[in-house]
Amino acid sequence: MxxxxxxxxxxxxxxxxxxxxxxxxxxxxxxxxxxxxxxxxxxxxxxxxxxxxxxxxxxxQSKRNAVKEASVVIVGAGFAGLGMAIRLRQAGVDDFVLLERADKVGGTWRDNTYPGAACDIPSHLYSYSFAPNPHWSRHFSGSAEILGYIEHLVKQYGLRDKIHFQQDVTDARFDETKGQWRVDTRQGDVWQGRAVVMAQGPLSNASFPDIEGLTDFKGKRIHSARWDHDYDFSGKRVAVIGTGASAVQIIPELAKTAGTLKVFQRTPAWVIPRPDYATPDWNKALFEKLPLTRKAMRQALYWTHETMALAVIWNSPLTRLAERLSLTHLRSQVKDDWMRRQLTPDFRIGCKRVLLSNDYYPALQRDNVDLITWPIARIAENGVRTCDGIEHQFDCIVFATGFDVPKSGTPFPIRGLNGRELGEEWSGGARAYKSVSVAGYPNLFFTFGPNSGPGHNSALVYMEAQLDYAVEGIRRILDHDLKILDVRESVQQRHNRHLQKRLARTNWNSGCKSWYLTEDGYNATMYPGFASQYRRQMSRFVDQHYRRVPQTGSA
Amino acid sequence: MANIDLDKMLAKVKSSQWALADIDWDAPGADLITEEQWPKLKAFMADLMWIEHVGARGFAAMAKKAPDDTLKQIYTYFHAEEQRHANAEMALMKRWGMLDGDELPEPNKNLKLVIQWLDKYSDDMPLEVLGSVIPMLEIALDGALCTFLLDTVDDPVCHQAFARINDDESRHLGVGFHVLEMQGRGDLYIKALKTVATVLDPRLILGIASYVPLLNRMRDNVVAMGLSEEKLYACMKKFERIGGRTAQGRRNPWYQIISRHGRMVVNRDNRAYHAPVDLMVRLTDYIPERLMPSRVPTWVKGISYRPTA
Structure with missing residues (x-):
C-alpha cells in the first residue's frame, strides 16, 4: 500500500x-x-x-548523488522498459539506463502474484516476437512463468548492469537550452538524458474503491496486486470485493481454501470460456526445432484475435454472436435462474473488458461461496454492510478492485517547454500523437500512452510497435544531434480529432462505465481499430510531423 | 410537478443508508404486545414482510428497464432497501417470538402467486406497468399497513424501525411519482397504443389476476386486525391525488388504469367488481397445495432477521 x-x-x-x-x-x-x-x-x-x-x-545527502548521464533514461523495468532496452541495443544504442522503483524487474507481473494470476492472452502472442520462447508450458501462462520470461530477457540481453533499482522517479523536466531531460528520484539521485522513455506501466498503482469506512475495518485487508503470501486463508471468513479480471482468477482459488467466501459484485461482466491447455512436450520440441511452426502459431493467434476486434470493438453481427457464446457459457455453468440473472451483464459485450474463465461460475456455486449483489453501504469495523441492512463479518477482505489508470494525469510531474506541466494539460483527459509523443514535451516517448490500449489483441503487439517507433525517434535525436524533436501541436490535434471521431462509434463509448473512460466519458485509453492498423500507423515516422532543432543551431 | 433531481436523490439515498445492526433488537418493550394482538399481528407481519419482499423484486425488474444510469442505480438501491425492510420486519417477528425457529413465515397463496408471476414475467414487463403498480402497492399496502401498525403497537423498537422504514419509503414514493409523470410526457396516442398492446399480453393478464385478489385479501386481513378499511382507502386515494396532480401524471395511461382500479377497490358497493374478486380470493384458498407453484425462486430465500452474517 x-x-x-x-x-x-x-x-x-x-x-x-x-x-x-x-x-x-x-x-x-x-x-x-x-x-x-x-x-x-x-x-x-x-x-x-x-x-x-x-x-x-x-x-x-551523500556526495555520490552527482548528476548521472545517459543518452536515454528509461523509467520502469517491466515489460515495456526492458523491451525498450533490448530494441535500443539492437539498434546500436547502448548508452541507456533503466530506473526501477522496486528492487526487482517485472512490473505488473512482479506485483500481481495473487493465487490464480495469469494472462488472458495466449503466451505465444503475449511475448516479444524479437525474443521468442518455445517453452511456454500452457496456452495461457501463469504470472510466475511470465515473470520468469521477463527475468530471462534481462539475462539473455545482459541488461542487469543497466538497471538501477530503488530509483523512484519523482520529477522529470526538460532543459531546452541543453536539450536534456533531468530526472529526479525519491532517493535523491539525479539523472540526465537526451531522451526519456516512459515505461512506468498503466497498471502499476493499486486502487481501492471509494467506499465509506474503508480504513475502519479491523481485520486483514489485501489488495490483489499486493498479495500477502504469508496470510493463511484456510478456514477464514473471506470477502472479495470486485468481479473484474483479477477477481475471476482469485475467486476459484480462494474458494478452495477459505472457510467461507463472499463475493461482492457491482456490475457483472461478460465471461467467455478460456481455451487453456498444457502444451505437450512434443509441441514444445517442435516449436524449438522448427521455429517456423512457432511463428505460424503466433500468426494464427494474432489473426484470430484480430477477428475478435469485429465483435469487441464495434457493434456488429459478431458482437451478438460473442454475447450468445457468453450467455450459453453462463447457462451451461449456472443452474439457478436468479443467479444467472445476477450474472447477466446489461451492457454490450466489449464495452468493458471481456473476461475469460472456466472455473469462475462453478466457484460461485460452491457451498462455501456466496455471491452478493446488494450495493455496499459501508465498511465497518468487522465487515461489509450492504444496503439490505446486513453486516457481513469477515476475517479478511480482498480488494480485487484494479488499478488507478492514469487517464487524466501523469505519475509524477513532467515539465516540458516553457515550464508547461503535462499533468495539468491532461487533467481533462490524456492526449498524445500516435500514443507516443506529446507536443511541448520534446525527446519524450511514452509506452502504453494515451489511446494505445487494445481490447481484443495482445498489448505486447502494440508495445512492439511503440518501441520501434521510439527507437526511430531516439535514433534521430542521437544520429542527427538534435536538441529538440517535438511533435507539432497541429499534427497532434488532427490525430486526436480523428481518434475521437472513430472512438465515438466503438463499443467502449456505448454507455457503460469502465476504466477506459474518464469521469466525463472521454476515452483516453483505447485505440479504435485493428492491431494491424495501429502497427501500420506506427511503422512510419513522418519527419514533417516533428519540429527539429539541432544542437548547434538556435531555437 | 414532482420534478426531482435524480442525481441529488441518488446522493441522498446513498447517504441515508442504515443497517439492522443500528437497532437494538433486544431492547425492552417486546412484552408490550398483548396476547390478544399476538396471533393477528403475526399473520399481519408475515404479509407485510412478504409485500416488502415482493416490492423489492419489482424494483429489481425496474432497474433493468431504467432509461438512464442514475435511475437504474436508484432502483438498485431501492431493491436493496425493500429487502432491508423485509429483513427488519422479520427481525421484529423474531423479537416478538413469531418465527417458527429460524423459518421464513409462509406467504399466503395470493402472495405466492404474485411471487411466481414476478419471478417469471416481471423482467419482461415494460417500465410503465411496474412504474405504476409499484407506487400503488407501496402507498396502499406499505403506507397504510405501517401507519396502522404504529397506531396499534406500542413496542418502542417497532417505532424505531418503522421511523427508518418510512423515511426510505418517502424517497421511494417521490421517485415513483416522478417516474409516473416522466412517462406521462410525450405523445398520448403512442402511449395509449402501447398500453393496449401491453394489456393484451397474456403475461400481464396473469399479473393482473394475481395483483387484483391480493388487494382484496389484504383488505380482509386489515379488517380482521381491527383497522377500519377507510384508512386503507384513504391511502389508495392518495395515489390518485398525488399521481394526478399534474397534466403529465394524468396523461400516463397506466396512472389512469391503476387509479381507476383503485376507485373500484375502494367502492365496496361496486358488486360487479368485488363479487368476482372476492370469489377469486376464496378460490385461491381452494387451490390444492400440489397445484401451487412448488419451486421457490432463490431470491425469496435471501431474507434474514440476523443483523450480521
Missing amino acids: SNENEQNQNTTAPAPAAKKKKAATRKAAARPAAKKAAVKRKATARKKAVAAKSSRRSDA
Missing part, C-alpha cells in the same frame, strides 16, 4: 506549483511589454530554485 500512497502524493504535488505558474502567466499576458522579461525572470528564478534545491539535496 505504501507504494500507491507515495504515488498519490506524487501526483498531487504539482498542483500548487501549477496554479502559481498559471497566475504568473496570466499576469504576464496582461502586460505584453513586460511579458518576455517576466518569463525570463521566472525562468531564471526557477533555475536558481532548482539549482539551490539540488545543491541543498547534495549537501544533505
Whole structure:
C-alpha cells in the first residue's frame, strides 16, 4: 500500500506549483511589454530554485548523488522498459539506463502474484516476437512463468548492469537550452538524458474503491496486486470485493481454501470460456526445432484475435454472436435462474473488458461461496454492510478492485517547454500523437500512452510497435544531434480529432462505465481499430510531423 | 410537478443508508404486545414482510428497464432497501417470538402467486406497468399497513424501525411519482397504443389476476386486525391525488388504469367488481397445495432477521 500512497502524493504535488505558474502567466499576458522579461525572470528564478534545491539535496545527502548521464533514461523495468532496452541495443544504442522503483524487474507481473494470476492472452502472442520462447508450458501462462520470461530477457540481453533499482522517479523536466531531460528520484539521485522513455506501466498503482469506512475495518485487508503470501486463508471468513479480471482468477482459488467466501459484485461482466491447455512436450520440441511452426502459431493467434476486434470493438453481427457464446457459457455453468440473472451483464459485450474463465461460475456455486449483489453501504469495523441492512463479518477482505489508470494525469510531474506541466494539460483527459509523443514535451516517448490500449489483441503487439517507433525517434535525436524533436501541436490535434471521431462509434463509448473512460466519458485509453492498423500507423515516422532543432543551431 | 433531481436523490439515498445492526433488537418493550394482538399481528407481519419482499423484486425488474444510469442505480438501491425492510420486519417477528425457529413465515397463496408471476414475467414487463403498480402497492399496502401498525403497537423498537422504514419509503414514493409523470410526457396516442398492446399480453393478464385478489385479501386481513378499511382507502386515494396532480401524471395511461382500479377497490358497493374478486380470493384458498407453484425462486430465500452474517 505504501507504494500507491507515495504515488498519490506524487501526483498531487504539482498542483500548487501549477496554479502559481498559471497566475504568473496570466499576469504576464496582461502586460505584453513586460511579458518576455517576466518569463525570463521566472525562468531564471526557477533555475536558481532548482539549482539551490539540488545543491541543498547534495549537501544533505551523500556526495555520490552527482548528476548521472545517459543518452536515454528509461523509467520502469517491466515489460515495456526492458523491451525498450533490448530494441535500443539492437539498434546500436547502448548508452541507456533503466530506473526501477522496486528492487526487482517485472512490473505488473512482479506485483500481481495473487493465487490464480495469469494472462488472458495466449503466451505465444503475449511475448516479444524479437525474443521468442518455445517453452511456454500452457496456452495461457501463469504470472510466475511470465515473470520468469521477463527475468530471462534481462539475462539473455545482459541488461542487469543497466538497471538501477530503488530509483523512484519523482520529477522529470526538460532543459531546452541543453536539450536534456533531468530526472529526479525519491532517493535523491539525479539523472540526465537526451531522451526519456516512459515505461512506468498503466497498471502499476493499486486502487481501492471509494467506499465509506474503508480504513475502519479491523481485520486483514489485501489488495490483489499486493498479495500477502504469508496470510493463511484456510478456514477464514473471506470477502472479495470486485468481479473484474483479477477477481475471476482469485475467486476459484480462494474458494478452495477459505472457510467461507463472499463475493461482492457491482456490475457483472461478460465471461467467455478460456481455451487453456498444457502444451505437450512434443509441441514444445517442435516449436524449438522448427521455429517456423512457432511463428505460424503466433500468426494464427494474432489473426484470430484480430477477428475478435469485429465483435469487441464495434457493434456488429459478431458482437451478438460473442454475447450468445457468453450467455450459453453462463447457462451451461449456472443452474439457478436468479443467479444467472445476477450474472447477466446489461451492457454490450466489449464495452468493458471481456473476461475469460472456466472455473469462475462453478466457484460461485460452491457451498462455501456466496455471491452478493446488494450495493455496499459501508465498511465497518468487522465487515461489509450492504444496503439490505446486513453486516457481513469477515476475517479478511480482498480488494480485487484494479488499478488507478492514469487517464487524466501523469505519475509524477513532467515539465516540458516553457515550464508547461503535462499533468495539468491532461487533467481533462490524456492526449498524445500516435500514443507516443506529446507536443511541448520534446525527446519524450511514452509506452502504453494515451489511446494505445487494445481490447481484443495482445498489448505486447502494440508495445512492439511503440518501441520501434521510439527507437526511430531516439535514433534521430542521437544520429542527427538534435536538441529538440517535438511533435507539432497541429499534427497532434488532427490525430486526436480523428481518434475521437472513430472512438465515438466503438463499443467502449456505448454507455457503460469502465476504466477506459474518464469521469466525463472521454476515452483516453483505447485505440479504435485493428492491431494491424495501429502497427501500420506506427511503422512510419513522418519527419514533417516533428519540429527539429539541432544542437548547434538556435531555437 | 414532482420534478426531482435524480442525481441529488441518488446522493441522498446513498447517504441515508442504515443497517439492522443500528437497532437494538433486544431492547425492552417486546412484552408490550398483548396476547390478544399476538396471533393477528403475526399473520399481519408475515404479509407485510412478504409485500416488502415482493416490492423489492419489482424494483429489481425496474432497474433493468431504467432509461438512464442514475435511475437504474436508484432502483438498485431501492431493491436493496425493500429487502432491508423485509429483513427488519422479520427481525421484529423474531423479537416478538413469531418465527417458527429460524423459518421464513409462509406467504399466503395470493402472495405466492404474485411471487411466481414476478419471478417469471416481471423482467419482461415494460417500465410503465411496474412504474405504476409499484407506487400503488407501496402507498396502499406499505403506507397504510405501517401507519396502522404504529397506531396499534406500542413496542418502542417497532417505532424505531418503522421511523427508518418510512423515511426510505418517502424517497421511494417521490421517485415513483416522478417516474409516473416522466412517462406521462410525450405523445398520448403512442402511449395509449402501447398500453393496449401491453394489456393484451397474456403475461400481464396473469399479473393482473394475481395483483387484483391480493388487494382484496389484504383488505380482509386489515379488517380482521381491527383497522377500519377507510384508512386503507384513504391511502389508495392518495395515489390518485398525488399521481394526478399534474397534466403529465394524468396523461400516463397506466396512472389512469391503476387509479381507476383503485376507485373500484375502494367502492365496496361496486358488486360487479368485488363479487368476482372476492370469489377469486376464496378460490385461491381452494387451490390444492400440489397445484401451487412448488419451486421457490432463490431470491425469496435471501431474507434474514440476523443483523450480521
